[in-house]
Amino acid sequence: MTFADTARLDDPKDEATAFAADRPLTLDSGATLDGLRLAYKTYGTLNAARSNAILICHALSLDQYVASSHPVSGRPAWWRTMVGPGLPMDPARHFIICSNVVGGCMGSTGPSSINPATGRPWGLAFPVITIADMVRAQAMLVQSLGIDKLFAVVGGSMGGMQVLQWASDYPEMLFSAVCIAAAPRHSAQNIAFHEVGRQAIMADPDWRGGDYANEGVRPEKGLAVARMAAHITYLSEPALHRKFGRELQSDGLSWGFDADFQVESYLRHQGASFVDRFDANSYLYITRAMDYFDLAANHGGVLADAFRAARDVRFCVFSFTSDWLYPTVESRSVVRALNAAGSRASFVEIDSDKGHDAFLLDEPVLRSALGGFMSSAAQIRGLP
Amino acid sequence: MTFADTARLDDPKDEATAFAADRPLTLDSGATLDGLRLAYKTYGTLNAARSNAILICHALSLDQYVASSHPVSGRPAWWRTMVGPGLPMDPARHFIICSNVVGGCMGSTGPSSINPATGRPWGLAFPVITIADMVRAQAMLVQSLGIDKLFAVVGGSMGGMQVLQWASDYPEMLFSAVCIAAAPRHSAQNIAFHEVGRQAIMADPDWRGGDYANEGVRPEKGLAVARMAAHITYLSEPALHRKFGRELQSDGLSWGFDADFQVESYLRHQGASFVDRFDANSYLYITRAMDYFDLAANHGGVLADAFRAARDVRFCVFSFTSDWLYPTVESRSVVRALNAAGSRASFVEIDSDKGHDAFLLDEPVLRSALGGFMSSAAQIRGLP
Numbered sequence: 001m002t003f004a005d006t007a008r009l010d011d012p013k014d015e016a017t018a019f020a021a022d023r024p025l026t027l028d029s030g031a032t033l034d035g036l037r038l039a040y041k042t043y044g045t046l047n048a049a050r051s052n053a054i055l056i057c058h059a060l061s062l063d064q065y066v067a068s069s070h071p072v073s074g075r076p077a078w079w080r081t082m083v084g085p086g087l088p089m090d091p092a093r094h095f096i097i098c099s100n101v102v103g104g105c106m107g108s109t110g111p112s113s114i115n116p117a118t119g120r121p122w123g124l125a126f127p128v129i130t131i132a133d134m135v136r137a138q139a140m141l142v143q144s145l146g147i148d149k150l151f152a153v154v155g156g157s158m159g160g161m162q163v164l165q166w167a168s169d170y171p172e173m174l175f176s177a178v179c180i181a182a183a184p185r186h187s188a189q190n191i192a193f194h195e196v197g198r199q200a201i202m203a204d205p206d207w208r209g210g211d212y213a214n215e216g217v218r219p220e221k222g223l224a225v226a227r228m229a230a231h232i233t234y235l236s237e238p239a240l241h242r243k244f245g246r247e248l249q250s251d252g253l254s255w256g257f258d259a260d261f262q263v264e265s266y267l268r269h270q271g272a273s274f275v276d277r278f279d280a281n282s283y284l285y286i287t288r289a290m291d292y293f294d295l296a297a298n299h300g301g302v303l304a305d306a307f308r309a310a311r312d313v314r315f316c317v318f319s320f321t322s323d324w325l326y327p328t329v330e331s332r333s334v335v336r337a338l339n340a341a342g343s344r345a346s347f348v349e350i351d352s353d354k355g356h357d358a359f360l361l362d363e364p365v366l367r368s369a370l371g372g373f374m375s376s377a378a379q380i381r382g383l384p
Numbered sequence: 385m386t387f388a389d390t391a392r393l394d395d396p397k398d399e400a401t402a403f404a405a406d407r408p409l410t411l412d413s414g415a416t417l418d419g420l421r422l423a424y425k426t427y428g429t430l431n432a433a434r435s436n437a438i439l440i441c442h443a444l445s446l447d448q449y450v451a452s453s454h455p456v457s458g459r460p461a462w463w464r465t466m467v468g469p470g471l472p473m474d475p476a477r478h479f480i481i482c483s484n485v486v487g488g489c490m491g492s493t494g495p496s497s498i499n500p501a502t503g504r505p506w507g508l509a510f511p512v513i514t515i516a517d518m519v520r521a522q523a524m525l526v527q528s529l530g531i532d533k534l535f536a537v538v539g540g541s542m543g544g545m546q547v548l549q550w551a552s553d554y555p556e557m558l559f560s561a562v563c564i565a566a567a568p569r570h571s572a573q574n575i576a577f578h579e580v581g582r583q584a585i586m587a588d589p590d591w592r593g594g595d596y597a598n599e600g601v602r603p604e605k606g607l608a609v610a611r612m613a614a615h616i617t618y619l620s621e622p623a624l625h626r627k628f629g630r631e632l633q634s635d636g637l638s639w640g641f642d643a644d645f646q647v648e649s650y651l652r653h654q655g656a657s658f659v660d661r662f663d664a665n666s667y668l669y670i671t672r673a674m675d676y677f678d679l680a681a682n683h684g685g686v687l688a689d690a691f692r693a694a695r696d697v698r699f700c701v702f703s704f705t706s707d708w709l710y711p712t713v714e715s716r717s718v719v720r721a722l723n724a725a726g727s728r729a730s731f732v733e734i735d736s737d738k739g740h741d742a743f744l745l746d747e748p749v750l751r752s753a754l755g756g757f758m759s760s761a762a763q764i765r766g767l768p
Contacts, residue, residue, distance in 0.1 A: 029639045128639040188624035188647045189616065195648045196613045198641065199655070200584055203605035221587035228580045229613050232573065237708075240572040246678060253676060255413040255512040257582065257668060261675065263572045264579045271583070284641060291645065292637060294630060324621075324708075 017041065018107065019141045025102065026136070031127040035116055038141050039107025040099035043067045043083065044091030046147070051175075052383055053147045054089055055138060056098040057155030057162035059360075060286050061227070061278060063106040066098040067091070073277045081362050088371040093384060094151065099141055101134040101162075103286050105279035108137075112213055112279045122281075124210035129285060131158070131293045135165040139173065149173055151381055152374065156180035156359035157326065158286070161293050164306075164334065168295060171310035176377045178370065180318040181359045183330035184303055184337070185294035190325065193233055194287040197226030201280045210281055223280040224271030231270045236322035236355030296337075303333065304340035314380075315345040316373040318359070318366060325356040346373060401425065402491065403525045409486065410520070415511040419500055422525050423491025424483035427451045427467065428475030430531070435559075436767050437531045438473055439522060440482040441539030441546035443744075444670050445611070445662060447490040450482040451475070457661045465746050472755040477768055478535065483525055485518040485546075487670050489663035492521075496597055496663045506665075508594035513669060515542070515677045519549045523557065533557055535765055536758065540564035540702075540743035541710065542670070545677050548690075548718065552679060555694035560761045562754065564702040565743045567714035568687055568721070569678035574709065577617055578671040581610030585664045594665055607664040608655030615654045620706035620739030680721075687717065688724035698764075699729040700757040702743070702750060709740040730757060 021036035041064040046053060056066050056079070067083040069076050083089040089096055100108035103126075111126035118125075142150060153174055155163045160182025167177050183190075201207055204222030208215050232240075244263035259265040299305035315338050319331035328349050338345035348369045352358045359366065378384070405420035425448040430437060440450050440463070451467040453460050467473040473480055484492035487510075495510035502509075526534060537558055539547045544566025551561050567574075585591055588606025592599050616624075628647035643649040683689035699722050703715035712733050722729035732753045736742045743750065762768070 124641070185630065187621065188628040188630065188645070189619075189621045191630070191645050192612075192616045192624060192647050192651055195643075195645075195651055196609060196616065199612060199652070200587075200609045202641070203584075203588065203609055205589055225580060225584045225587055225609065228576075228583060232576045232580065235573075237571065237573045240576065244572040246569065246572065246575070257508070257586070257672065259579075261572070261575050261579075263576050267576055267579055268583070288641065 019099070019144055021137070021140055025133065025140070027127055027133045028130040029128050033102070033109065033127060035109070036102065036137060036140075037107070037109050037113075038099045038102065038137055040064050040097060040141060041066065041068060043096040044094050046095040046145070047383075050147050051149070051151060051381060052093065053095045053097060053142070053145070053150050054152045054154060055142060055150050055166075056083070056089070056096060057134075057138070057153065057159035057166075058098060058101065059155070059157035059159050060290065061230075061274065062159075063104065064098045064100045065106075067096065070277065073273065075277075078360065081360070081367060082370065088367060088374045089154065093378070097142070097145070099138055101286065102137045103129045103134070103282060103289060105282040110279070111210070111281035111285055121213035123213065124281070126281070126285065128288055128292075130289050131161050131165050132169060134289065135162050135169055138162070138166075139170050142173065149175055151383065152176040152178060152377065154178040154180075155182070157182055157356065158290055160326075161290065161295075164295055167310040167313055167315070168306040171307075171313055174310070174313045175381055176314040176316070176373075177310075178316045178318070178373065179331070179334065180366070181320055181323050181326050181331075181356055182334075183326040184296060184306075184334050186291045187330075191291045193229060194291055196229050198284050198287060200225040200229065201284060204280075207280060210284075212280070218275070219280045220275040223275050223278065223283060224268075226283060227274040227278075228267045228271040231267060233325045234355060234357040236324065236353055238322060238353040239355050242353070303337035307338050307341035307343055310338075311342045313343060314377050315343055316370070317345060317347045318369070319349050320352045320354070320356070320358040321349060322353045323356040323358065403483070403528055405521070405524055409517065409524070411511055411517045412514040413512050417486070417493065417511060419493070420486065420521060420524075421491070421493050421497075422483045422486065422521055424448050424481060424525060425450065425452060427480040428478050430479040430529070431767075434531050435533070435535060435765060436477065437479045437481060437526070437529070437534050438536045438538060439526060439534050440467070440473070440480060441518075441522070441537065441543035441550075442482060442485065443539070443541035443543050444674065445614075445658065447488065448482045448484045449490075451480065454661065457657065459661075462744065465744070465751060466754065472751060472758045473538065477762070481526070481529070483522055485670065486521045487513045487518070487666060487673060489666040494663070495594070495665035495669055505597035507597065508665070510665070510669065512672055512676075514673050515545050515549050516553060518673065519546050519553060522546070522550075523554050526557065533559055535767065536560045536562060536761065538562040538564075539566070541566055541740065542674055544710075545674065548679055551694040551697055551699070552690040555691075555697055558694070558697045559765055560698040560700070560757075561694075562700045562702070562757065563715070563718065564750070565704055565707050565710050565715075565740055566718075567710040568680060568690075568718050570675045571714075575675045577613060578675055580613050582668050582671060584609040584613065585668060588664075591664060594668075596664070602659070603664045604659040607659050607662065607667060608652075610667060611658040611662075612651045612655040615651060617709045618739060618741040620708065620737055622706060622737040623739050626737070687721035691722050691725035691727055694722075695726045697727060698761050699727055700754070701729060701731045702753070703733050704736045704738070704740070704742040705733060706737045707740040707742065
């Protein structure tokens, strides 16, 4: 099964709903994007007061399939530990929306979409997008659904960056906001890891200067290497040690370059399975958007000023002790800025040795703390 | 200037001396290597008692040019902060030896050498080698120089692994041993990063299944990506932040995929310059040797048992607080094992935010502590 066969919006196997914008999307770069489409999924029912909507923002390598299985890979719902019956985000109580980001490859407009000017895939002619552009597109979607104020916007990792951008750009549309394992800007080390991934993709001769879709090939090897490098950063050293240690695949060393160690085989699998469900150019564009992210930069370097208008939004910020990609110190800087801006912010640092990916895993403390925050917010909002 | 033009032993521009073994090298894999040659450099003069020799073991990407400039890249001596007049290792007092490891590409027998069986470069037909194989070859070189006991064996990173292996396999040939920023085995995370690098090389179509030297090409892009990924692990996040932060190359964002951030440009340069002086297959073989390294494994999992015969060797072990590649906990496990084996071990954890590469940089505390250790050992050894 190849990506091109199954992943586009017009494929009947893809059950995503599509939002078609009635006006161009203005981008931070100064460009405008005509014919914006966002593929999204919803779960639950919008109440009569339109006050129970939750927007979930997804991370770099994820998509709108937050609570249902992935149509290409068959992967189970990516946030099944947090979204579902009896969980903090519950379709029985909430109207849950999750859209594929602009620049993505699961049905939303991105570099593998058709460029109306040429009738062929955009490739590198697609404009560079930012986290703010992703959020601007999401706001159009939310408004099109008749929702003036979201009960909550929630996201981890790049999703958490979008949450912070929402609070900065559309505070009047938020009742509460949950930012998990994220940062208010990308660090030099974050940028460095992304640059390795981009160079791996661009080094693949099948990338063809970004024009691979027009030439019927795909830079699978480069994208797999990019994913492998990134994947290491999602796990902690203790988690890797506990999971794999120096365990071998078979009885002895191969004395060659096959995957001797289980961790090698695991990484190769991560790389190989990623290329079935992700597009290399989308990887370039989305990592670029993350690298460009620096919320304070548009406010004279003062992060608190980004949150000045968000005083009435209830915030909850989470970090994990073993997350070295977006360490606790980054979340603390967000909380400090929220406090300085006069916002109500809860902060929970969760003791976990699972690394950055902890937000996607079965972390009972995250579930109960997030559940508590959502229940308390629901009470104030008058939701059941 | 290309690698093939300048870096081989028979090139007149390479001033390295060569040791040609008079017997085959028996390898851990069970294979034997005929016609072993080790390229090496010496500095200073062996005294009449042959008691002032120091063997320096180099790290993955380095070579024998410990105290003189690199003949291919022109890079200054790689350990000019530690080897030289008035420094802890001083050619006026010591006879300093540094040899390119077996498997390397700066003149020692490795995968780019000529396979005597075919008359063409070995490529992947070269046998997989280990840290112990590197040390076994070094011991032959040291013996050939008429040295029964080294005053010291010294190394950082992979060089430190060789030091530990020396203490395990040839303790009677050592008076003292200095292990800097190393570990007694490769962790799952260490292996994972190396595997990313190997996959990047092997994904490059110019790698040609390892046979590129016979086909007149070189997998430069893959090797550059491997180097970029590895280089991030050599630096700490604070060092990257201090050095680059989010500083741009020019006045504004490019809104494209050029190197916008200084850290991107720095990494690209690291990748591009590495391919001028290193061979891709050597990178595969040497990283494999490091991944296979697990000193306790041959001693029933008890690290102390590797050092039982090294009771008379004076050890000094160094780590750096911000080294996340070989963190202090690894050095501590070495010191604990040395203590359990009844050896004299000093341990110095140096407070530095420069990461793993601190051992190569101007670290005054390392210099003074190493200088003190060497002076004290010299006194006991009866050296000036």
